[in-house]
Amino acid sequence: MPTPTPDAPAARPAGPVTLQQVAERAGVSSATASRALHGSNGTRIVGEELRRRVLDAARELRYVSNAPAQALARSTTTVVGVVVHDVADPYFAAIAAGAMGVAREHGLLVMLAATFRDPELELDYLARLRAQRARAVVLAGSGFADRDFTRRLATEVDAYRADGGHVVAVGAHGIDSDTVRPANRAGAALAVRHLYELGHRRFGIVSGPRALTSVRDRLDGARRQLRSLGVMLPPAHVVDGGFTREEARAATRALMARAPEPTAIVVLNDVMAAGVLGALRDDLGLRVPDQVSVVGFDDLPFAADLNPPLTTIRLPLADIGARAMDMILTGPTIEARTIDLDAELVIRASTATSRR
Amino acid sequence: MPTPTPDAPAARPAGPVTLQQVAERAGVSSATASRALHGSNGTRIVGEELRRRVLDAARELRYVSNAPAQALARSTTTVVGVVVHDVADPYFAAIAAGAMGVAREHGLLVMLAATFRDPELELDYLARLRAQRARAVVLAGSGFADRDFTRRLATEVDAYRADGGHVVAVGAHGIDSDTVRPANRAGAALAVRHLYELGHRRFGIVSGPRALTSVRDRLDGARRQLRSLGVMLPPAHVVDGGFTREEARAATRALMARAPEPTAIVVLNDVMAAGVLGALRDDLGLRVPDQVSVVGFDDLPFAADLNPPLTTIRLPLADIGARAMDMILTGPTIEARTIDLDAELVIRASTATSRR
C-alpha cells in the first residue's frame, strides 16, 4: 500500500487532474474514488479509512470533477439557462437576480443569454442551451406577438422538452408551458383608475414596441379600463416610446402636441417614464404633477429618485425570477402550471388632482 | 443504400438525438456525420452528396450536438464565466452586458455567477467554473483587500490556469493576471478637483466598505488630491454608505452633523449618491447645489434623471466588460496585460460654486 506523498498541493500534475489520478494517489480504484467523492444513491458506503484517503488526495491535488464528463456519464447537468432581452435593463437585471438567488441556493449554475430583442437570437440560444443539456430554461424576455415566430418557438421548445428539458416562461409566449404571469393588464388598469379618480379625463399613453406581448397586454389593460370608465382615447394619443429613455422623450413631445392636450400620461415602463419626465420638465416646461400627471410601470429602483418621485405600478421583479426558478426546481408537472403575480400601485409625487 | 424516410421532423426518436442516429438516417458513418456537421481542421472535406444527406438528416431530426460529450472529446468548451457581486446592481449589469455583447459575437456562452459580495462564494464559483472547463473567467467583482483571502484566491486562480483556463480581472484583485483597470484613483481626484475649483474647501466623503479594493482606490485618489491641494479632511468626514441607497442616506445625515459642516460631498458611487441627494433634500432640507454640492461616481444611466441631475465621474462600464472579454478572445499571453480605461468628469447640476 503506497503511502501518499507527505501532503501539500505541491506535486500537481500538469493539466486538469482526473479522478484516476486522485484514485492512484489514494491507492484505490477510480470507482471507489468516485463513490467517496460523490456517493451516488445507495452505493455510498465507502470505508472510513479509504474515504479519508480519497478526500485528502482530492484536496491536495485541488481536484474538481470534470463537469462535461460527469454530464455525459450521468446524462444530466446542473446548469439552467435564463434568457433575457438585455441585462443592462434594470427590469431584466432584477428578474435575473431573483432567479440567480434561488439557483445559487440549490447549487445550480446559470447560463445567461441576452437576445437584445432579436427573436432569431432567442431561438438560437434555446438550441444552444439544449445542446448544453441545460436542465431547464427560463424565458424571461417578453414574448413576440408574431404568428410565424411563435410557431417556430413552439417547435424548438418541443424539441427541448423531448430531450427532457423544462421550460418556464415569464409572461405570454404563446407556448404551453409553466409560466409566471405578472399582472400587466391589471397593473395598467390600476394606473388608469388612479388617474381617473384624480379627475383626469384626457389621457395619453407612451407605449413600447407593439410586437412585444407585454406591451400589448399593458396597452390592452389600459384601454379596457379607459373604455369601461367611458373615457375616449384617440389613437393619436398612444405614441411609441421604443422602450428607451431617449425615444420616449421624443415621443412625449409629439404626444403633447396632440389636441386635446393630455393631462395624464400612462407610461408603459419606468425607463421610458424617466424620459417622459425629462421631456415634460426640460423640453416642454410643464410642471409635474401640477400640469400633467405621469404614472410609470415596473417600479424600478430608481423610480423613487426621479424628479418628481414617480408614481408607478410595482411588479415584484425579483419574485418573478425567483418563482420561475422555483418551478424549475419542482420539476415539470403533468399539467402546465401558472403563477400569477400581482401588481401594486405605488403613489409618489408624479400624480395629482386634475385642475381642469 | 437506404433512402431516408421522406422528410419532416416527424419521426423524432424519444430523448436527445445522437450523432449516431443522424449518421444512420443519412446512411453514413458517425465520423462522416461529425465531419459534415463540424468539419474539424483539415479533415473538413466531405463529399457534396453525403454532406447534404447529413445536413438534411440533422435538420429533420432537429439535431444539436451534445455539448458535454463534445467538450469531453475535444477537451475544450465554448463557455466563459463572468463573476460579479450582484447583477441587479446597474454597475455590474452594465459590465456584464458589455461582456456578453462580445461573447455573443464570438459564439461564446456565458455563465454568470453572482457572489452577493461573499468572498467564499467567489472562490466557490471559481472552482465550479473550473469544473465546467469554462475556457476563461472574468472576475468583474471588486477585489477584497484581505491578505488571507487574496492568498486563497491566488491559489485557486493558479489551479484554474494550470488546467488551461484564462482569467482576467477587472480592477485590483491582488493576483497576477490580465486586468482591465478603471481609473478609480484618477476619477476620484477629478471629482475633488472639480469641487475645489468651484471654491469648496470643506469636504465630506460617503464611502463604501473599506474591504473592497475599488473603494480603497477611490478613497485614496480623493485623499491624495485633497492633500496635494492642501485641504484638510478630518477622518470623521469620511462616512461609510455601505454601497446602498438607504445606508448612504443615513450616513449623509451623520456626515452633515459633523463640524465643520461640509459644503461638498464626494460619493463613491451613483447608487449611494441617489441616497445622498434624497437625504439632503428630504431629510435635511438642504438645497443642492446651492447649499451643498455633490459628485457621484460611475455615471449609471439614471444619474441624469436624479434631482438634481448628478454631476459624476463616468466610467466606460460596457467597455470594461467588452475589453475584458476581448482579452479572453486574444488568449493568454506570456506577460499579463493591463488595459487602463479613463474616467471622465460629467458636469450636470449637482455642483455649483461654493458660497462660503
Added chain:
DNA sequence: CTGTTAGCGCGTTCAT
C-alpha cells in the same frame, strides 16, 4: 474522401 477504432473522464452495473 470515408469508415474503423480508440479514447476523453466519469458513473455504474456486475462480480467478488
Added chain:
DNA sequence: ATGAACGCGCTAACAG
C-alpha cells in the same frame, strides 16, 4: 465494501 469493465456521445488517429 471494493474493483473490473462497460458505456455515455463525440472527435481524432489511422487505414484504406
